[in-house]
Amino acid sequence: MKVLLLNGSSNLKGCTYTALEEIAKTLQEEGIDTEIFQIGAEPLRDCIGCGGCSKGNGCVFRDDCVNEFVEKAKEADGFVFGTPVYYAHPSGRIMSFLDRAFYSGGAAFRFKPGMAVASARRAGTTASLDAINKYFGINQMPTVGSTYWNMVHGNCPEEVRQDLEGLQTMRNAAKCMAWMLKCFEAGKAQNIALPDTKKEVSTNFIR
Numbered sequence: 001m002k003v004l005l006l007n008g009s010s011n012l013k014g015c016t017y018t019a020l021e022e023i024a025k026t027l028q029e030e031g032i033d034t035e036i037f038q039i040g041a042e043p044l045r046d047c048i049g050c051g052g053c054s055k056g057n058g059c060v061f062r063d064d065c066v067n068e069f070v071e072k073a074k075e076a077d078g079f080v081f082g083t084p085v086y087y088a089h090p091s092g093r094i095m096s097f098l099d100r101a102f103y104s105g106g107a108a109f110r111f112k113p114g115m116a117v118a119s120a121r122r123a124g125t126t127a128s129l130d131a132i133n134k135y136f137g138i139n140q141m142p143t144v145g146s147t148y149w150n151m152v153h154g155n156c157p158e159e160v161r162q163d164l165e166g167l168q169t170m171r172n173a174a175k176c177m178a179w180m181l182k183c184f185e186a187g188k189a190q191n192i193a194l195p196d197t198k199k200e201v202s203t204n205f206i207r
């Protein structure tokens with residue numbers, strides 16, 4: 001079993017990464033493989049709603065790492081999306097990234113557990129978590145909780161390491177993710193089928 005963790009900050013080893021590292025370490029202790037995928041600091045396109053991805057070949061923009069992430073997502077069993085808080089919302093780049101990843105490759109994530117993590121100096125974490133959790137909600141993904149909301153506080157990794165409750169929350173979230181993944185494996189072994197959900201009706205509120 002493998003969990004793919006996304007660092008939605010352009011700081012490769014910053015506060016968000018520090019939280020993800022704590023989660024990854026705990027998952028590994030639970031026998032689960034992990035990979036931290038970096039969005040990085042290179043220019044990243046937002047979704048322009050062209051519909052080109054409906055042809056089934058991924059996002060039409062091929063000069064950044066969104067399609068690469070979706071390919072990795074197909075092989076993963078669970079996801080952690082970590083974001084720094086910018087003006088009380090997730091980073092613009094993680095929203096652009098996830099819009100394109102989910103619009104072009106939502107099936108790679110479906111029915112797999114997802115966990116949102118927010119990292120802030122002080123405030124805006126719950127609004128940021130709400131925004132990230134919406135990708136899970138519309139895509140039939142169980143969300144992973146913890147003993148507090150999934151957030152850490154600090155303006156640098158050293159400060160995050162002093163946020164002992166925040167790190168405890170990360171470890172407990174990882175344990176909940178591991179438990180969920182093991183339950184899903186046990187379900188598969190018992191031939192419990194995925195839910196037979198339907199998307200036959202789609203109204204735009206004008207008819």
Ligand SMILES: Cc1cc2nc3c(=O)[nH]c(=O)nc-3n(C[C@H](O)[C@H](O)[C@H](O)COP(=O)(O)O)c2cc1C
Pocket residue numbers: 009010011013014015016017084085086087088089119120121122123124153154155156
């Ligand atoms: C543009 C910008 C906006 C920010 N807005 C907030 C904010 O609204 N609330 C907050 O607590 N911290 C805010 N911060 C601080 C970061 O969220 C915080 O330092 C975070 O832990 C950085 O994570 P990183 O090291 O992974 O990039 C902001 C930082 C930047 C660069």
